[in-house]
Structure formats: structure tokens, C-alpha cells
Amino acid sequence: MKHIAPPDTGDDDGKGLLIRRIKNGTVIDHIDGGEALNVIKILGIVGSTTETLSIATNVPSRNMGRKDIVKISNRELSKEEVDRIALISPRATINIVRNFKVCEKQGVEIPVLIVGNVRCPNPGCITRTNEPIKSRFAVLPDGKGLRCIYCDSVITKDLTNFII
């Protein structure tokens, strides 16, 4: 008798999806368990957002043990947005959905530069003033941290604490 494992889509008990399919938009899958809210934060989706979001956290996953899923309706993330996610969850996968069909599927790549979204940890940095500039961080090799291109301060841990 052939055993067929249930699809890895976040089923609660194999009978139904925790969150509904979306017609159009982006599904971010395989986010490390518990990191979904940080993913949303680094995408700049904060405060009084108008986007329709569905979030599932700590969903059982065959490959990852636990994973998070984020679905954003009616918005297709750009390559730059997608790659920011790599800093938090390098195994995440991105599915672009159009009319209920996955039209594009891609992994995330560690970006070279992060513009905005991250606050420099150095209170003496010029980016912490009212100057009309966004913070800019060069990503260290292998994504091991971020270096502020203005003051050279480095963030190597607790990155999520610095997401604006």
C-alpha cells in the first residue's frame, strides 16, 4: 500500500487549510517558525496597513519542523523586497499568485544593500538625525550582519531589534 504524505501547506489536521487561498498576490512560505511578524516588519508592512494579510505561525512542516506562512493579497513583492526577507529567513520561498495559480516561484537571495527599514544602532550616526536620508546598510558576506555605510557600525545579532 502506497503511503502519500499530506501536502506541506499548513494543514491543521490534513483536512483543511489554516488560511485560505488567495486569488492574487504573494505567498511567502517556509519562513522560519515564529519569524512571520518580523518578515512583515522588514517588508515595511506596519501600523495602519491597508493590505489584506493572512499569517500562520508555527505550522507543522515536514522539512522544517515548524514554519510560518504569510499571504499578501493584491500585492506582488518586488525582487528587492523579497531579498530583504533573506536576512531573517533565508529558506523562505516566494510564490506570486495570479487568479489562484502560482505563476512565479522563487527563493530569496541575500541582498547587497538594505535601504531604509533598519535603524543604525549608533546614536551618533547621521542617519539618526532629521536629515533627509534613509539608512543604508551593506550586507556582510554570507549575510552575517549589516554594516552602516555612513558610520561603519555593524549589526551582527538581534537584527530584528533594529527593524523600523
Next chain:
Amino acid sequence: MSFESAMARLGGSSISVSSVEACSMAKGETLADTIRVVSGYADAIVIRHPKEGAARLAAEFATVPVINAGDGAGQHPSQTLLDLYTIRQSMPVDGIDVALVGDLRYGRTAHSLASALSLYGVRLHTISPPGLELPPALAAGLAEKGMEIISHTDIGEVIDEVDVLYVTRIQRERFPDSTSYFNVASSYRITPELLAGAKENLIVLHPLPRVDEIDPRLDASPHARYFEQSKNGVPVRMAMLLDVMG
């Protein structure tokens, strides 16, 4: 002042704004706007600013060349060029032993000099009070470039090994009270007695101003090169201005 002197010797003139109160920043103008305005008044901008990264911001908004004359506790590259020039007047820079003494955490001259020396195969010795060591990210970056960095607790441990003793000011405001400051500062004071065991060709440098770090009795010693170093700031900055303005 040395940039003004350099510009005057080149036959040019300079407009100096020595305080925030003397410009529109006192009214709340951003540095970005100030730089855009000043770009229309001058052929080059030399900026010293209390915030790290200010010179880079200025370069982004300026339409004329910008020279970083010190940004907060960040970098001081023009000082480094004259430091290197002063060392080269006495010895080749390649492969020498240099000791950085004092506040290496907030001392921007030490940051820039250490970065430059990493290009010359220099062995770097650091002697600083606890909490004022080289910023870890900078030290890690230098080590990645292959620079050997050895930290010491006492200058005496290394005085017979080094070719250059680069002394920086320990700032009083980094300490909770005057007593703590004087206790620490006195243990990093360079005296003729300390240099008794030094190499014959050791040179002592200091970006100036000094406070108590170097005993004035040392001024007459052949080791003392800090005033010559300061003087070198003029031709080096003349060269920089000529370079950026073609």
C-alpha cells in the same frame, strides 16, 4: 585651521563656519540643505562635524568635492595622510610596529590610521583603558585584512618593540568623575623615563591637542615628532585641496 592655512598658501581663500550658531543650522536647517547652499559658494567643502557619517552625507548632497576633516567618533582621513607622511620622513611604513595609545574607541584619528596601516603589513599594538578599546567591528575588519593586532595593558610591555608610538587624548567626559579620569590618564602618560628603554629611532606622534598624555619634558627629545607632524598638516592638506580641485 590647517586647511585654511593650506588654502591661503595655494593662493585661494576660505569661508569658515566654526559653529552651528553661525549658520542656518541654528534655525533648524538640515546639514543636507546647508551643503547644497554652500556648494554654490565654494569650489570645495571641508567638513568637520560631530555626527558619524556626516561627511558621507555631505558628499551625497554637494555638487563640489567634499573632504572629511573629522566626523564624530568616526574617521579623520586627512590626519591619517599627514601621519603617514610624518612616519615616512623617518622610516618606511612597511612592516613596522606601531602602538596606538589612549582612547581608541572614540578616537577617530586612531580609527583612520589603523585602517591605513593595515595596507602596509604593520603590526599594531593597542594600549587603552578598559572600555575604550578599538571598536570590535573595526578590529575584526583589520584582522580580516590580515593585520596582526596585539592588545596590551601597559605601555612598558611593548616600548622596546615599537617604531611608532601614536598617542591620543583620553577625554575626561568618558569617565564618571574626575578622580577616575586622573587615575586612568596618569597611567597612560608618556614620559622621558618611559622612553628610556625604547628603540633609538622610535618616534612619538600625537594628533594634538594634548592635555596630559605627553610630559612636556619630552618635547626636546629626538623621539618627539608631534609638532613636526602638526606642521606637516599644511603641505599634506595643500596636496589634498589641489587634488580635489584639479
